[in-house]
Amino acid sequence: MKDDDCFLELFKLHKMFENSFHITNPKQDNSIEKVYNNDIISINILLKPTDPDFDRTILSINDGIKINLNLHRVSVNNYPDSTTYPSEDHRISNLNTNLDHLPNFQSDQCRSGTYYDVKDISDISIDDNTLSEHFKNSIRKVLLDYISKNSKLRKYVIYESLKFLDKNLLKIYTISESVRNSRTNNVPTQGTESKGGVEKNTTTKSANSDNPWTLEEQKCLEDGLVRSKGISDPREKWLFISKMVKTRTPEECRKRFLRCREVLVKNNRTEEIKEPEQPTYSLDRTGSLSFSRLEMIKLSLGRIGTFSMDIVCLRCTDRFEVTLADLGEKTIIYSKNCQKCSVPIRCEFTPSLFFPSQLTFGNLSLLNSDFIDLNHAEFKLTCEDCETQLRIREVKIGDKKSMNCRGCFTKFLFSFGNVQFGRGEEPSRESSVKKVIKYERKTPTVKGIKVGTPLPANGTCKHYKKSFRWFRFPCCxxxxxxxxxxxxxxxHKCEYANFIVCGYCSTQQAASNKVCKFCSKGCTASSSSHWEGGKGCRDGTKLSRKDSKKYKLISKNNGKNQCKVKSQIEFITNSQSSNKSLSSYLRYKMYQYPPKSCGIVECRLLVVLILFSILYFNYFVFHQNIFVVYLFKRCSNQ
Structure with missing residues (x-):
């Protein structure tokens, strides 16, 4: 490839327009290598608009604009001479004043070498009969203005001017059409007398164009636009639409469509330009974050850095992880929409210093969410002896971090047991004066973790209904x-959990199947509900009502108890000739039939019978002894 700027610019134009780029030179070969040294060359290009908002139906040549350029080769060292370079003021004076606000790009460096230039507006021509003359002149003036202002300062100015034209083609078209419409509206009407049918037709057309569009005509226009989507030829398309409207010409229908489209584009752009107002958030939950069972050995101060926590949505109870990054700001803000119900969620955290007597390490404000737990955090600690600042990462609840100070090599220890959000509820103070009851909207229930209160659903889940605890997994x-x-x-897959949180009091402790150390409640259900610990005997009083064996067992046990009572009564009445004492008999029977197998009524009846039998037995023995003594005396007297 050549090092000449003219050659490079022609090569860039060929790459940009590909098959639509042609060099017109009848005398010799039209290749770039043979032509770039000529003083004047003519090129033909087909500019296809890349802006999707531009209406291509106004174009007739393969959806593009055919542009012819006569390029003049200029050689300079620093600046071109004023004699060889045309006056810039003369060319700028020919441009439209409405196109002055279009941006141009300038640099502070000066040009040197060779480049292509356009000396006059006659070197630029546009071959498209469907475009209006005003739009063609606007394109020519924009190209000439851009080239004249940047030819001394920028390389490849022809290539850059065509890119600039493609980028701002829609804006140029709207400005040119608005200027043309304003000029046509300001032109006074001529009061010439009509002398034929042609003049009558022109007067009727002008009358129709001055009349505003009615609602029926607008509906017919919209209906025609919908039905004419399959027509590729623009002339047939607008002719079909005019037949649908019936009272307007194809040109009037096209202008009406462009006018409506321009209004919609302006309205949409004004809405985009307006800066959206920042919504004002009213955070519904605000409280302090504090440690419990904090240990700081050989440490004086501490401050939390980047940390991760779990929060729960108050609307759909969806749970997700939030990371608050410490970037040196006074307040860390996190905002997001819930992935499940799309409710806005916002977190604001303000960190603060903590030490052994000050357990609060920051204030947290939440919107539409509640705090659950702190996952892991980064802490900035200060040595107590040499005041050296240290940083420890990935600290979790229950971990004990022990390190040596970098300044004095003192060994320090840092750990904490749990994190609490907010304070406990204050006891309500009852007053003797009755207050007016105000029915307010129900506030959402607390779904987070608070030490001393039970976990949500007592720690159970849909997989394990009788596990009243949460597990802390060391993997995350x-x-x-x-x-x-x-x-x-x-x-990721879970690892074996080393800590659990009780479902009744929300306190963390080592993982085990024993009862909780703080509330003395079991974190798991008992081994069975009615099988008596696996002994193989079912207790009818503990069975479910739906079990068919429940009432059979109860009636069976009642029948056995009645038989036992009857046998005891018979044995007592027939125990006159028994050698066993009454106390030994009762001890034997109580051991054989313990009271727990009988009901309350049976036990009372048994006690009454025993007392009655004792009294009867004593009375019978007493009278029997008297009768024996009487007989003995009588026999002795005889």
Missing amino acids: GRLFPCDTCHDEATD
Whole structure:
């Protein structure tokens, strides 16, 4: 490839327009290598608009604009001479004043070498009969204006001018049409007398154009635009639309369409230019974040950095992870829409210093959400001896981080047991004066974690209905009711959990199947509901009503108890000749038939019978002894 700028510019134009780029030179070959050294060359290009908003139906040549350019080769060292270069003021004076606001690009560096230039507006021509003369002149003036202002300063000015024209073609068209319409409206009408049918037709057309469009005509125009989508030829298309309207010509229908389209484009652009007003948020939950069981050995101060937490949507109870990055700002703001219900969620966090006697490390404000748990965080700590600042990362709840200071090599320890959001509810103070009851809208229930209160649904989930706890998985540091919930919400497999959170009091402790250390409640259900710990005997009083064995077992047990009572009564009445004492007999029977197998009524009846039998037995023995003594005396007297 040549190093000449003219050759490079022709090559760039050929790459830009491809098959629509042609060099007209009848004397010799039209290749770029043979032509770029000529003083004057003529090129033909077909500019196809790339702006999707531009209406291509106004074009007739393959949806493009055919432009002919006569390029003059200019050689300079620094600046071109004023004798060889045409006057810039003379060319700019011919441009339309309405096109002055179009941007132009200038640089501070000066040109040197060779380049192509356009000396006059006659070197630019447009071959398209369907375009209006005013639009053609506007394109020519814009190209000449751009080339004249940037030819001394920019390289490849012809190539850049055509790109500039393609970029602003819609704006040039709208400006030229508005200027033409304003000029036609200001031209006074001539009061010549009509002398034929032709003049009568022109007067009727002008009358129709001056009349405003009615609602029926507008509806017919819109209906015609919809039905003419399959017509590719623009002339046939507008002729078909005019037949649908019946009272307007094809040109009037086309102008009406362009006018409506221009109004819509302007309205849409004005709406885009207006800056959207920032919504004012009223954060419904605000509270402090504080540690529990904080340990800071050989550390004086601390401040939290970037941290990750779990929050829950108050509307759909969808749970997701939020990361608040510490970028040195006073307040960290996070805003997002819920992925499930699209409600706006906003978090604002203001960090603060903490130390062993000050457990609060920041204030958190939430909108349409509630705090659940702190997953992992980064902390900036200060050594107590040498005041060296240290940074520790990936600290989770329950972890004990032990490191050596970089300044004095003192070993320090940092850990915390849990994170609380907000304060507990204050007890209500009852007054003797009755207050007016105001029925307000129900506030959403708290769905987060608060120490001393139960977890949502007591820690159960749809997979395990009798597991009253949440697990903290060390792989991500997050809390989930079970391993299945973890795998569904994350993109990695779970690891064995080392800590659990009680479902009744929301306190964290080591993972085990024992009762909670703080509330003494079991985190799992008992081994069985009615099987008596696996002994193999069913208790009818604990069975469900739907079980067919429930009432059979109850009636069976009642029949057995009645038989036992009858046998005891018979044994007591027939125990006169028994050698066993009454106390030994009762001890034997109580051991054989414990009271727990009988009901309350049976036990009372048994006690009454025992007392009655004791009294009867004593009375019988007493009278029997008296009768024996009497007989003995009588026999002795005889």
